[in-house]
Amino acid sequence: MLPSPYDEKSNKKEIAQSWLGCMQACMELFTEFVSVGEDARSHVxxxxxxxxxxxxxxxxxxxxxxxxxxxxxxxxxVPSSVExxxxxxxxxxxxxxxxxxxxxxxxxxxxxxxxxxxxxxxxxxxxxxxxxxxxxxxxxxxxxxxxxxxxxxxxxxxxxxxxxxxxxxxxxxxxxxxxxxxxxxxxxxxxxxxxxxxxxxxxxxxxxxxxxxxxxxxxxxxxxxxxxxxxxxxxxxxxxxxxxxxSDSMRQHGLKLFQLLLRDSISNRASSVRAGMLNFLLDWFSQEDNDSVILKIAQLIQVIGGHSISGKDIRKIFALLRSEKVGKRQQYCSLLLTTMLSMLNEKGPTAFFDLSGTDSVSPDGFPIATQLCNLV
The missing domain is CATH 1.25.10 (Leucine-rich Repeat Variant)
Structure with a gap:
């Protein structure tokens, strides 16, 4: 008499349970062994x-x-040898x-x-x-x-x-x-x-x-x-x-957080300059449509640019002023010009040391007034 499909299924289930029971028993023995001490764990x-x-x-x-x-x-x-x-x-x-x-x-x-x-x-x-x-x-x-x-x-x-x-x-x-x-x-x-x-x-x-x-x-x-x-x-x-x-609300909140990060920390401003944040913000300014977000971007541009700005970034600002989106909208033009004017009043570091432990280097950029003089 051939076994029914039900019997075969039942047997497979019993075998699987027995196999699991064997593995669990082996694991219990293994747990006991490694609990003996460091030598046992090291052997494993x-x-x-x-x-x-x-x-x-x-x-x-x-x-x-x-x-x-x-x-x-x-x-x-904790290793005690090369091995x-x-x-x-x-x-x-x-x-x-x-x-x-x-x-x-x-x-x-x-x-x-x-x-x-x-x-x-x-x-x-x-x-x-x-x-x-x-x-x-x-x-x-x-x-x-x-x-x-x-x-x-x-x-x-x-x-x-x-x-x-x-x-x-x-x-x-x-x-x-x-x-x-x-x-x-x-x-x-x-x-x-x-x-x-x-x-x-x-x-x-x-x-x-x-x-x-x-x-x-x-x-x-x-x-x-x-x-x-x-x-x-x-x-x-x-x-x-x-x-x-x-989203608009999250963009405004995130930019506000960055204003807090940069407001009272010269170190954070220097980090932002080295990371190329000003260049990123200028690109964002030209692409953004939300006026509230644009205002916060401009405020960050002012803070970072007041700390240090390159000739390349200044040329990018002038290019924005001539662009179709910014140049033809008075409110954006005025905002960007006001931002540049405010940069002149920012007291960026005239000089500082980068004590990295290897070499002391000069900063990548300088306050905007110096850069503008170089461009003239």
């Missing part, structure tokens, strides 16, 4: 086969949380490669990716400089940024994007080497990130997205009372590019 770290089996078990949904916990515990081991460091580097590389595998193997990859990103941030909090270097050696930026280049659903997409930005902030914070490496990958002003973010939000960025970029701007949690010093200049143009595509 140096055993490539054991590491491979752990990552294989990661794909078992019922085992995943427990497995991830063990992997993160192994990554917390330890090599084993940790291999573990880190395997961890980062999992991002690519998740995209290939899982339909709902966003939640799993977020779990791995959270794990990275937890590691970095323990010892920022060490784990930033460890992840960078494993080409973390390539793996993390690639998550943005995916077909993201609306439900989990923004949550993943925000976690990616938070993780990038942790990887870059207070680390010039990491920032230089990341800039080499995605371009000045983080152009690649800008394109990926605008593709995702379809030119309707959320407030949460803009806040995440403000956090990246200051290498931490942006706060108008306690943390407003710009520490990542490349984020200036990235933030403004995303802000430009936002």
């Amino acid at each position: 770290l140096h055993n490539c086969s054991c590491i491979d089996f752990l990552f294989d078990l990661f794909w078992e949904e019922d085992m995943r949380n427990n497995v991830l916990k063990h992997i993160l515990e192994l990554m917390k081991i 330890d460091q090599k084993a940790k580097s291999q573990l880190c590389s395997k961890y980062l490669e999992t991002f690519t595998q998740i995209k290939e193997r899982e339909k709902c990859f966003a939640e799993l990716s977020i779990d791995l990103l959270v794990g990275m941030r937890e590691m970095i909090m323990i010892d920022p400089m060490y784990y930033q270097a460890l992840f960078c050696d494993g080409e973390c930026f390539l793996h993390v940024v690639s998550l943005l280049n995916s077909n993201l659903d609306e439900a989990n997409g923004e949550k993943l994007v925000l976690n990616v930005l938070q993780t990038l902030t942790s990887l870059l914070a207070s680390n010039d080497s990491s920032k230089a490496l990341f800039r080499a990958l995605v371009g000045k002003g983080y152009q690649t990130i800008q394109s990926l973010l605008l593709d995702f939000c379809q030119c309707h960025p959320s407030e949460a997205l803009l806040n995440a970029l403000l956090d990246m701007l200051v290498d931490g949690k942006f706060n108008t009372e306690a943390n407003m010093l710009i520490k990542n200049e490349d984020v200036i143009i990235l933030y403004l590019s995303v802000l430009q595509k936002s």
Whole structure:
């Protein structure tokens, strides 16, 4: 007598349950073993086969949380030898490669990716400089940024994007080497990130997205009372590019925040000049249609131009005055001329030192009065 389809289905279910029970029993034994002490965890770290089996078990949904916990515990081991460091580097590389595998193997990859990103941030909090270097050696930026280049659903997409930005902030914070490496990958002003973010939000960025970029701007949690010093200049143009595509109210709010950033901080003004913010604002001025936004752009142009302006930017202002949109509308013409006049009254630094620890250099630009004299 042949077994019925119902019996076959029942047998398969029993086999699957038995297999899961075996795996859970093995995991309990493994948990007991690694809890013995540092020597046991070190033995696991140096055993490539054991590491491979752990990552294989990661794909078992019922085992995943427990497995991830063990992997993160192994990554917390403090290396005491070259061999330890090599084993940790291999573990880190395997961890980062999992991002690519998740995209290939899982339909709902966003939640799993977020779990791995959270794990990275937890590691970095323990010892920022060490784990930033460890992840960078494993080409973390390539793996993390690639998550943005995916077909993201609306439900989990923004949550993943925000976690990616938070993780990038942790990887870059207070680390010039990491920032230089990341800039080499995605371009000045983080152009690649800008394109990926605008593709995702379809030119309707959320407030949460803009806040995440403000956090990246200051290498931490942006706060108008306690943390407003710009520490990542490349984020200036990235933030403004995303802000430009936002709603009218968000554009006005974002520009007002930048006025606060620049108002009482010579350092922030200098950072904005180096980032090319004035050139960006002049382009934005010529494209914007909202009068309230244009007024705020003009106020920022005045502050930055009063601090430092190049001959190129001055020529761009004159070109705007002759352009069809600005030159033929008296209110825009008057606003731009008033802005230039106000720049003359701004007390920009006549000279300053850039004590970077390597070379002291002269500023890229000078107060507008000096530049105007040079043009005459």
